[in-house]
Amino acid sequence: MNSMTPKLVVEGLTHYYPDEYTGESVHALEDINLELYEGELVSVVGPSGCGKSTLLNILAGLLPYKIGTASVDGNVIHGPGPDRGVVFQEHAILPWRTVAKNIGHGLEIRKVPQAEREKRVQEFIDLVGLTGFEDKFPHELSGGMKQRCQVARTLCSDPVVMLMDEPFAAVDAQTRITLQEELNRIAMATHKTILFITHSVEEAAFLADRCLVFSARPGRLKEIVEIGIPREQRNWTNMNDNAIFIAARDRILASVREEVSIAVEE
């Protein structure tokens, strides 16, 4: 897999947030380098405030950056674009659109003909298990269903890379486990390249092919943990007996713990 050209490349990315009031700037990211290959799911973990969302917002094109480069499929990122799909932490599906209309929004924006659009929308509604809820409005859905809807919306636009910022943080533990298994199944079915931000070490180890551990702020790439478990073998019934999973999880946990204590001492 690594012989291919990477889908997403980040080189020497450093970011400061200027503070207009005090004049001091917040140093959020320091010299981030990473490559995502096709079909890979890479997770990012790190202490709160280490710059994970900052990285994601830069990659999404929502936050301008000055130092370093980031590119998707060889195109340098200058702003938002349909080659990158984002799943936000707080659901960002539009309350005034039905489930089907939300999921098809990206295609609508690109003026895909209605017949083709509807066919694709139905495909992804079925994939994320929202069949029967096509014509419901978001306020009629549970938290988990809203996140499924957001995932389907992103997939439906068929982006080159999918960026997810703690997408399951706001749902209950039971739903969360289901959503993780579903994302694993979706990753298998669609072969999407995914950058997945989370603060849950378990989640990162369960889902990722590689897990990037960030240091406390300013966020640096501290350690990369490879998790070589085939996707078909990933489900919560047998994961807790899986030696590779346990080793990876404990490795990541130890690494994050160190950083969290540094962050707390500051």
Added chain:
Amino acid sequence: MDRLWWHFQQLLKIDAMNLVILVIVVLIGWTIISETIPNPARYLPSPLAVSLSSVDMLVKGLLPSYYSDTLVRLIIGSSIGLAAGIPFGLLLGLNKTVADMFHPMMNFFQSVSGIAIFPIVVIWWGNSDTTVLAVILYTSFFPIAFNVLSGVREIPIRYVNAARTMGASKYQIMKDVLFPGAMPHIATGSRLSIGFAWRAVIAGEMLAGRQGLGWMIFTGQDADRTAEVILGMVMIGLTWIILDHYLLRPIEADTIERWGLVQR
């Protein structure tokens, strides 16, 4: 059409009894007062006298003519006001800096009521239809534009960002995010706008001397035809209730209530 019928039935079902009782009580009270005061024809004609005068004016064709004059002014004035005010508010809202800049100015203009700008408009265009229309336009434009702008400022940025990450253009963001997102404010703004426009029409007709319901009230007072004055007032109130109930409420029910943006 179905919706209108449904609303009509709702009105009949729930409110009908209460409404009938209320109206009867008011009419009886009104009649009693009218019977006990001296010279009721001048100070407070009874409901019966008012209905007789309305029959009289109907027969002569004056009431329909006045009424349609007034209604046409309202419809033209506030349609243009809304059609211009909504896009204006959305456009200003596209850019946060522009929105912040215009917000206080819009607030200023929407607070200067239609009556207060009347004198200057009369100086410009005299006692003409243009004057009345200009005042209606002014009074309906600013409340809606200001409300839409406020509404756009309240839309969570993540909705706009979500559309941007799907490659939406400025126009698509306006159409798919800002317009529906500002819908609760568009609804209140439209209600305010049309309400203000309605007042402006009446006042405009009185001050500029153009024929219509306002004119009818004004001349009725001059000619000591108090029944006509009251008839005009009743017509004004009834028209507003009907507009509100059959036009504005159904629009709200189909949009912001359906989307769960407000609870009722």
